[in-house]
Amino acid sequence: MKKYIKIAVLVLIALIFIGTFVFLYQKSQPKETVYNILTPEVTDLIQTTVATGKIEPRDEVEIKPQISGIIAEVYKEAGQTVKKGEVIAKVKVIPELGTLNAAESRVRLAEMNGRQAETNLERMEKLYNSKLVSSEEYEQTLLAAQQAREETQAAKDNLEIVKEGITKNSESFSSTLIRSTIDGLILDVPIKVGNSVIMSNTFNDGTTIATVADMSDLIFRGNVDETEVGRIREGIPVKITLGALQNMKFDASLEYISPKSVENNGANQFEIKAAINVPDSVTIRSGYSANAEMVLQRADHVFAIPESALEFSGDSTFVYVLTDSVPVQKFERRPVTTGISDGIKIEIKQGLKTGESVRGLKKEL
Incomplete structure (x- = not known):
């Protein structure tokens, strides 16, 4: 019995040894490499580039006050349309104390001079009617009285301007009423009632009351790399694609290429602008992110293969042409001349004939 057990164990060990040897032998044998076979085709190739940027109105204007003060009224809000000359807000003038005192003093002095001039005129009229003074003396007194009246009115108008920023006789030209300078849509009203604002002048840009833009005339503004700008x-x-409306494309026309580059993340890029055609049924908002696709090159009815079939060596390009597939695949390395590429397929100008096939990527076995 023990003898049979020993024989069985020995047989089992021998089988394990033989199996291991066969397994290792098979693993050590080189496997046949099988490649996908690609057939060249006649097709149209379009080489494009994509510029990233955003949509913005061609004409966007910041409305600023011509006088400093406090916002008293705001008549419009963002999203509303305005016409040129329409009032957006009203500014209340806060007079400077010294200027106010000077204006009040001028009024008092003008009224005193005016009363004296009127008294002189009354006296002169009596003398003139009694033929005791000449007409020349009377006319001089009358002129002095008229000048005193004008000075009084001018002093009062000046005081009114200092206090209110406007006179009753010039309300239509008021600098306290902030008006739109163009027809368009209000994009932003960054001020509120009670905010202090300062006028625009040589030394200060002034406070922005509102931003108004003509949203019927939109442009794409983006950047193109220096390696591609020479081909547009x-x-x-x-073709414009918007991040907010990805299922839609809009036609546009390139109308501007900057003559000077700007550095962006270490790369030289050139600004471009393109005018967009937007249907009336579509609403586009200012600031939408967008991509602009432009055609760099185009080739129709050319011989093309997938770029993955190419091998690059120095300045030369090669493909592996299938010469035999039985019993194993055999290939011939052949130089080719290439043309344009669309990023997936590439034009073959010379080196391949109709009916020939080339090696692709390895098959997963």
Whole structure:
């Protein structure tokens, strides 16, 4: 019995040893490499570039006050349309104390001079009617009285301007009423009632009361890399895709290429602008992120293969042409001349014939 057990154990050990040897032997044998076979085709190739940027109105204006003061009324809000000359807000003038005192003093002095001039005129009229003074003396007194009246009115108007920023006779030209300078849509009203504002002048940009833009005339503004800017030109068609409306594309026309580059993340880029055609049924908001696709090159009915089939060596390009597939795949390394690429397929100008196939990527076995 023990003898049979020993024989069985020995047989089992032998089988394990033989199995291990066979497994290792099979693993050590080189496996046949099988490649996907690609057939060249005649197709149209379009090489494009994509510029990133945003949508903005061509004409966007910041409305600023011509006088400093406090916002008394705000008549419009963002999202409303305005016409040129329409009032957006009203500014209440806060007079400077010294200027106010000077204006009040001028009024008092003008009224005193005016009363004296009127008294002199009454006296002169009596003398003139009694033929005791000449007409020349009377006319001089009358002129002095009229000048005193004008000075009094001018002093009162000046005091009114200092206090209110406007006179009753010039309300239509009031600098306290902030008006839109263009027809358009109000994009932003950053002020509120009670805010202090300062006028725009040589030394200060002034406070922005509102931003108004013509949203019927939109442009794409973006950047193109210096490696591609030489292959685009003004007037070429552009396809615009918006981040907010990804299922829609809009036609545009390239109308501007900057003559000077700007550095962006270490790369030299050139600003471009394209005019967009937007249907009336579509609403586009200022600041939408967008991509502009432009055609750099185009080739129709050319011989093309997938770029993955190419091998690059120095300045030369090669493909592996299938010469035999039975019993194993055999290939011939052949130089080719390439043309344009759309990023997936590439034009083959020379080196391949119709009906030939080339090696692709390895098959997963």
